[in-house]
Amino acid sequence: MSETSKNSRRSFLKGAAAAGVGAVAAATTARAQGTPDPLITEVQPWATGLGDGVDATPYGLPIEYEADVVRRNVPWLTADPISSINFTPIHALDGTITPQGCAFERHHSGAIDLRKEDYRLMINGLVDQPLVFTYEDLERFARINRVFFCECAANTGMEWAGAQLNGAQFTHGMIHNMEYSGVPLRTLLEEAGVKPEGKWVYVEGADASSNGRSIPLEKALDDVLVAFKANGEALRKEHGYPVRLVVPGWEGNMWIKWLRRIEVMEGPVESREETSKYTDTLANGTSRKWTWVMDAKSIVTSPSPQAPIKHGPGPLVITGLAWSGRGAIKRVDVSKDGGKTWETARLANPGQPMALTRFYLDTSWDGKEMLLQARAMDETGYVQPTKKMLREVRGENSVYHNNCIQTWWVKETGEAENVEVS
Amino acid sequence: MSETSKNSRRSFLKGAAAAGVGAVAAATTARAQGTPDPLITEVQPWATGLGDGVDATPYGLPIEYEADVVRRNVPWLTADPISSINFTPIHALDGTITPQGCAFERHHSGAIDLRKEDYRLMINGLVDQPLVFTYEDLERFARINRVFFCECAANTGMEWAGAQLNGAQFTHGMIHNMEYSGVPLRTLLEEAGVKPEGKWVYVEGADASSNGRSIPLEKALDDVLVAFKANGEALRKEHGYPVRLVVPGWEGNMWIKWLRRIEVMEGPVESREETSKYTDTLANGTSRKWTWVMDAKSIVTSPSPQAPIKHGPGPLVITGLAWSGRGAIKRVDVSKDGGKTWETARLANPGQPMALTRFYLDTSWDGKEMLLQARAMDETGYVQPTKKMLREVRGENSVYHNNCIQTWWVKETGEAENVEVS
Numbered sequence: 001m002s003e004t005s006k007n008s009r010r011s012f013l014k015g016a017a018a019a020g021v022g023a024v025a026a027a028t029t030a031r032a033q034g035t036p037d038p039l040i041t042e043v044q045p046w047a048t049g050l051g052d053g054v055d056a057t058p059y060g061l062p063i064e065y066e067a068d069v070v071r072r073n074v075p076w077l078t079a080d081p082i083s084s085i086n087f088t089p090i091h092a093l094d095g096t097i098t099p100q101g102c103a104f105e106r107h108h109s110g111a112i113d114l115r116k117e118d119y120r121l122m123i124n125g126l127v128d129q130p131l132v133f134t135y136e137d138l139e140r141f142a143r144i145n146r147v148f149f150c151e152c153a154a155n156t157g158m159e160w161a162g163a164q165l166n167g168a169q170f171t172h173g174m175i176h177n178m179e180y181s182g183v184p185l186r187t188l189l190e191e192a193g194v195k196p197e198g199k200w201v202y203v204e205g206a207d208a209s210s211n212g213r214s215i216p217l218e219k220a221l222d223d224v225l226v227a228f229k230a231n232g233e234a235l236r237k238e239h240g241y242p243v244r245l246v247v248p249g250w251e252g253n254m255w256i257k258w259l260r261r262i263e264v265m266e267g268p269v270e271s272r273e274e275t276s277k278y279t280d281t282l283a284n285g286t287s288r289k290w291t292w293v294m295d296a297k298s299i300v301t302s303p304s305p306q307a308p309i310k311h312g313p314g315p316l317v318i319t320g321l322a323w324s325g326r327g328a329i330k331r332v333d334v335s336k337d338g339g340k341t342w343e344t345a346r347l348a349n350p351g352q353p354m355a356l357t358r359f360y361l362d363t364s365w366d367g368k369e370m371l372l373q374a375r376a377m378d379e380t381g382y383v384q385p386t387k388k389m390l391r392e393v394r395g396e397n398s399v400y401h402n403n404c405i406q407t408w409w410v411k412e413t414g415e416a417e418n419v420e421v422s
Numbered sequence: 423m424s425e426t427s428k429n430s431r432r433s434f435l436k437g438a439a440a441a442g443v444g445a446v447a448a449a450t451t452a453r454a455q456g457t458p459d460p461l462i463t464e465v466q467p468w469a470t471g472l473g474d475g476v477d478a479t480p481y482g483l484p485i486e487y488e489a490d491v492v493r494r495n496v497p498w499l500t501a502d503p504i505s506s507i508n509f510t511p512i513h514a515l516d517g518t519i520t521p522q523g524c525a526f527e528r529h530h531s532g533a534i535d536l537r538k539e540d541y542r543l544m545i546n547g548l549v550d551q552p553l554v555f556t557y558e559d560l561e562r563f564a565r566i567n568r569v570f571f572c573e574c575a576a577n578t579g580m581e582w583a584g585a586q587l588n589g590a591q592f593t594h595g596m597i598h599n600m601e602y603s604g605v606p607l608r609t610l611l612e613e614a615g616v617k618p619e620g621k622w623v624y625v626e627g628a629d630a631s632s633n634g635r636s637i638p639l640e641k642a643l644d645d646v647l648v649a650f651k652a653n654g655e656a657l658r659k660e661h662g663y664p665v666r667l668v669v670p671g672w673e674g675n676m677w678i679k680w681l682r683r684i685e686v687m688e689g690p691v692e693s694r695e696e697t698s699k700y701t702d703t704l705a706n707g708t709s710r711k712w713t714w715v716m717d718a719k720s721i722v723t724s725p726s727p728q729a730p731i732k733h734g735p736g737p738l739v740i741t742g743l744a745w746s747g748r749g750a751i752k753r754v755d756v757s758k759d760g761g762k763t764w765e766t767a768r769l770a771n772p773g774q775p776m777a778l779t780r781f782y783l784d785t786s787w788d789g790k791e792m793l794l795q796a797r798a799m800d801e802t803g804y805v806q807p808t809k810k811m812l813r814e815v816r817g818e819n820s821v822y823h824n825n826c827i828q829t830w831w832v833k834e835t836g837e838a839e840n841v842e843v844s
Contacts, residue, residue: 051532
């Protein structure tokens with residue numbers, strides 16, 4: 001922190017305290033100098049007895065007081081719980097890593113139970129040598145580690161129809177961000193030897209849906225990973241244990257779980273998941289397809305409908321996440337007035353390609369209502385659009401690829417609501 | 423991957439296949455062209471039914487097949503399970519992030535149960551204005567995100583007496599590495615206003631042990647964090663929920679959990695935890711104290727006693743972790759012959775200051791026994807020493823700060839054992 005910003009902050013806090021508007025300094029000074037606070041002046045029960053020993057939890061879960069920080073679904077969204085979705089509690093998280101335990105799920109025929117011993121990965125089609133790998137085989141290839149976001153193409157999809165879901169978890173929670181360890185798909189394809197006429201790969205999972213998708217060979221040879229660890233440990237069952245595909249920056253539907261087969265082909269398959277689904281129907285009834293890349297997007301996670309402001313006017317940290325499937329986030333702006341004026345937020349760390357970036361706006365709240373928005377810019381110069389701009393190009397028939405600017409109406413009470421501004 | 427390395431790898435694999443020594447290519451080719459493998463040629467049960475729906479686990483745990491990837495203790499190490507330790511299963515992890523669920527614990531009077539509403543942090547002593555913060559107050563200050571390792575000073579401590587514990591989890595598992603979100607301690611100290619005579623802070627926790635430690639003001643104002651999130655979510659109970667101190671690069675004992683009080687003082691307290699404990703007794707009976715920084719260190723996590731080689735000769739990935747409390751890891755070398763010859767390992771990513779670095783040596787195993795070692799070098803030019811070198815300086819009375827080179831004897835069977843080489 002620079003001396004200048006430090007001093008201006010202290011001045012601000014002192015000013016706030018002097019004005020008696022409930023700033024941090026005022027609150028804490030009162031506790032230290034005014035009425036004694038027994039929680040600090042008296043010996044508490046937890047300071048006198050013994051707590052849990054190290055045998056309590058060989059694998060630990062969050063403390064009971066965090067029981068609301070879980071994946072949630074929206075029952076009316078889909079009738080069938082098996083082929084359904086849930087959402088990461090992004091309103092309650094900070095930093096950038098998403099713990100596997102609360103990272104969103106999307107299944108097409110449910111999360112299957114597949115042992116490492118039963119795992120096989122076949123590479124066939126236009127290759128010099130068809131190959132079948134066991135899990136142990138995969139562990140013998142040089143592997144790499146990278147952090148990437150995975151966003152469902154349908155994330156924010158319900159918002160095409162208006163301001164529908166009241167919480168960042170539900171509007172933007174079909175995303176997670178993990179450190180993957182895996183073998184570059186390029187390595188395995190080179191092991192099999194791709195024939196000159198091979199231009200695409202078709203990838204499918206071992207579950208009943210198989211969820212097959214076509215990927216251009218150029219992408220397959222670029223940065224796609226055959227991953228077996230996330231955030232250091234084995235993939236969770238619901239994320240494709242023991243092996244999933246990681247397709248950086250591209251829609252989550254292509255990140256095939258329980259990865260079973262990779263066929264090298266001359267052209268794409270035009271499978272169900274890339275024709276009737278995961279395309280964008282335009283106003284004239286035709287559909288955009290091969291809309292693989294997730295464009296730059298951002299969301300204020302706090303304050304938000306599930307994370308209201310619980311204090312009075314004064315210092316307020318506005319925070320959120322930004323990402324782009326085309327590279328690194330370079331800048332995030334925040335508006336408090338529905339997009340009329342913008343302030344540039346602080347990025348917690350320099351943006352990394354195709355990974356979540358945390359932003360903060362360290363500000364002062366005057367206690368009045370706000371129309372909070374965030375707007376991301378990525379390294380290509382692309383700027384996150386308004387919903388109006390998206391609708392002008394795409395019409396109103398879309399479900400997928402909604403990367404519009406989101407608005408939270410923060411009321412004088414500190415509560416927030418999902419609204420749409422023209 | 424460069425063309426050169428790609429080609430040499432393919433040549434190697436083809437050669438190995440021709441020689442029939444069980445390399446990856448040989449194994450996979452046999453499965454693809456020889457005896458049909460029903461696991462790939464026949465429809466399996468998990469491809470015909472439905473798996474778990476999204477309501478199965480609002481907060482997910484690892485799949486049952488990973489039940490051995492848990493924290494473990496060593497019963498004979500300490501008699502009292504409350505004031506004891508357990509170990510991160512580093513032999514089974516990859517990448518650099520440690521999931522909170524299996525990150526080691528060390529308690530001095532057990533893990534206490536402290537609600538956010540009951541949380542208070544006092545700053546007192548040589549300050550202009552004593553302050554008491556609630557949890558909510560802390561959330562109103564500008565916060566940052568950083569990944570740091572936390573290593574217990576006693577990690578590898580049992581190895582001073584010889585090769586004692588048979589597994590990387592037990593010899594080197596008192597370490598974890600997480601992405602923290604928190605407020606710089608500097609911000610809070612500036613809020614209170616440190617008086618000119620204040621040169622140290624004394625920090626203590628809310629548990630019965632209080633575990634008080636003295637920290638020079640220079641460090642406190644440098645990079646110490648008052649953290650409330652780790653890997654995106656709330657700290658776990660066993661790691662200090664709701665607030666712990668993060669003291670980058672310094673011994674874990676100073677990372678006060680359930681952080682309760684910070685007193686600004688003229689000098690250090692010379693508390694139990696920094697006099698009779700966490701000092702290094704030398705050959706002449708005197709003790710080194712203020713040995714805060716964890717020096718550069720590394721460990722091969724696989725193969726290792728708990729992670730034997732399960733395949734025959736041919737491609738083998740040797741992997742491990744390196745770290746330094748003095749900055750970034752710049753290089754890791756691996757020896758297969760007990761330190762006679764060394765090969766430079768590949769760092770998965772450039773080393774980050776005071777954070778774990780993953781290294782790989784992508785090699786070929788000839789099926790013969792190896793004496794595996796890793797040797798870390800950090801950005802200061804410091805090179806991880808042998809145990810012999812450490813003993814020459816420190817004698818054999820120490821428990822803490824053992825950063826010596828570790829040796830695994832990998833046998834022809836692929837099994838590994840903790841040994842000491844002269």
